[in-house]
Amino acid sequence: MQLKKKTIMVLALSLSILSQGMVVHAKTDGAKFKPERSGKWMTGEYHAHTYQSDDASQSLQELLDNGFEQYGLDWIAVSDHLRVSKRDDEGNPLAGGPVPFSQGMALYQIPKIQQLQAAGKYKNNIIFSGFEWDMPTYEHVGVGIIAGTFGSESSLKTTRQFEYLFTDRDEAMFDPKDVADWKKQDSRANTTSEDARTALAWLQKNYANSSYALLNHPSRKTVYTIADIRDFNNIAPNVVFGMEGMPGNQMEPDRGGLNLTTPENRTYGGADYMIAKVGGVWDALLGEGREFWNFANSDSHFEISDNRLYSSGYWPGQYAKNYTWVNGKDMQSVLNGMRSGKSFSVHGDLINALDFRVRHGNKQAEMGSKLQVKQGNPIEITIRFKSPKQNNNGDSVEVDHVDLISGDVTGKAQPGTAAYGKSTNDSTKVVKRFTSKDWTTDRDGYNVITYRTKATKDQYFRLRGTNLGVNVAGETSHGDPLMDPKTDIEDNEQRFGEINKRNYSDLWFYSNPIFVSVDDKPVKAPNKQGKHS
Incomplete structure (x- = not known):
């Protein structure tokens, strides 16, 4: 009789776990987590x-050496x-006057990279020359086009x-010959919002698998509606696949340089409102x-100006990092990753x-992928x-809590409908907040x-x-990051120190999502013979 009661209690507990969701302290032998046979985690931005940007004051070699x-x-x-x-790349004025950036890249940036590599520097690193495009009527977009080998004439x-x-x-x-060729293929499009869409469609048509166009500091000027972002992703799904949700310029008084007066324009824990706002x-x-x-970036221009009046951003890798799983050793492999x-993105080396x-049974999904299961499956x-042990500021780092956030997937909104302009997901919530009481440490640290x-819906x-x-106080409320205040101190050196202290005392990481898709056939309970009907 006692055995029967114990069995009933175990079954009841199992049902509670599956129906409500429950934290389970895992075994710490790490046996389930064998590393993949190919590929590895890489950091970059x-x-x-x-210097080839007018508003920057650092050389190409300084940038690469630091990063x-x-x-x-x-x-x-x-x-x-x-x-x-x-x-040029060293900051020297061009004797013949300004040139298009693409020409400056060919004359200075790529030759300097090749020169440094030939001298034995950056042997184990991947370097690529992209650019930041002023998308017509919108904002800055990080663009890269891989066309042939790095530095080749086709590129x-x-x-x-x-x-x-x-x-x-x-x-x-x-070059007039180039212009004549280009005119045979396309018309110039550099003025209207439709021209912006034309450019993205051009990338998707010609370089679908070998280019990217990612929205930089998307809320800085509040010029994007969610309908715009949906348009961009619809037009060029292989190319416009993300945004700089953790913007650079973190050394500015207005964190990230987001300094308008609307709540949507500010950063929250250093992150753009578009990702910091749950739902x-x-x-x-x-x-x-x-x-x-x-993604996260430095948007590095300079950290503190030479005249010690202004601060802007950290060096690449100093404060912001993207961790991306890469299978290969070139920029195309990075782009594929x-x-x-x-991938996941971090400030201040928090993790x-x-x-x-x-996972369900032998099936599993990781960040960026989808797990397909039957409705009701555990x-x-x-x-x-x-x-x-410590970050680049010399501070010890420790995660206080991790939030598991979930939302329903209901399918793509259609252009012209009210849903296409809706910028919230009302189903999204923090499903569970985990603290150190909820985790154990395995043998790998x-x-x-x-x-x-249970999987009950998409x-x-x-x-x-x-x-x-x-x-x-001033940082979080019920676990959510609060709006970052401006660090407005008249004394320059004191201000620089307080900005850095502000940034390193308020650290976050964000993962990319995992999707779970269910079919509409629920798992039936076993019959009296113990078989599923």
Whole structure:
């Protein structure tokens, strides 16, 4: 009789776990988590500037030395403004006057990279030359086009062609033979919002698998509606697959340089409102099942100006990092990894490793992918993460809590409908908040969380984590980041120090999502003979 009661109690507990979701302390032998046979995690970014951008004051070599040798990145895509260049890579004025950036890239940036590599520098690193495009009527977009080998004539000509077609450069600044060829293929489009869409369609048509166009600091000027972002992703799904949700320029008094007066324009814990707001723009896009990812960058121009009056951003890798699973050793491999969604982004080295999976039986999905199960199937969510002993500021780092966030996936909104302009996902919520009481540590040093629930509908799961408590005055409220205030101190040196202190005391990471898709056939209970009908 006692055995029967115990069995009933165990069954009841199991049903409770599956129906409500429950934290389970996982075994710590790490046996379930064998590393993949190919590929590895790489760190890098695609938004950093040199002297060839008028508003930057650092050389190409300084940028690469700091990103690779000082702060340990694996890859960098340099991203100077797609405007005219007045200086070379060392900051020297061009004797013949300004040239289109694509020409400056060919004359100075790529030869200097090749020269440095020939001298034995950056042997194990991946370097690429992208650019930051002023998208007509909108904002800055980080663009990269891989056309042939790095620095090849076909690659250089493609960048020139994009600059000719989709900026307002004077036609006389380009080779007449090139212009004649380009005119046979396309018309210039550099003025209207439709021209912006034309440019994205051009990338999708010609370089669908070998280009990217990612929205930089998307809320800085509040020029994008969610309908715009949906349009861009519809037009060029392989190319416009994400945004800089954790913007650079974190050393500015207005964190990230987002300084308008609307709540939507500010940063929250250093993140753009589009991703920081639970149920906001990012969740609305994910709720359509869109493969649209978050990234972090430095937007490095200078940290503190030479005259010690202004501060801007950190060096690449100093404060912001993207961790991306890359299978290969070139920029195309990095791009494939970025597009896959198997990545997470971090400020201040809060974590330096993350393994996030959803599984049912022998099937599993990781960040950026989808798990297909029958309705009612049990699923197990496993989160493994670890932090370095200290970050680049010399501080010890420790995660206070990790939030598991989920929202319903209801399918893509259709253009012209009210849903197409809706910028919220009302189903999104923090499903569970985990603290150190909820995780154990495995033999590899990972903190391990296991959470079990049932797959009842199409949904996605994503993570965020922070070093802050749930209710920290001026920083968090009920676990959500609060708007970052401006650090407005008259004394320059004191202001620089307080900005840095502000940034390193308020750290977050964000994962990309995992989708769970269910069919409409529920799993039936076993019959009296113990068989499923």
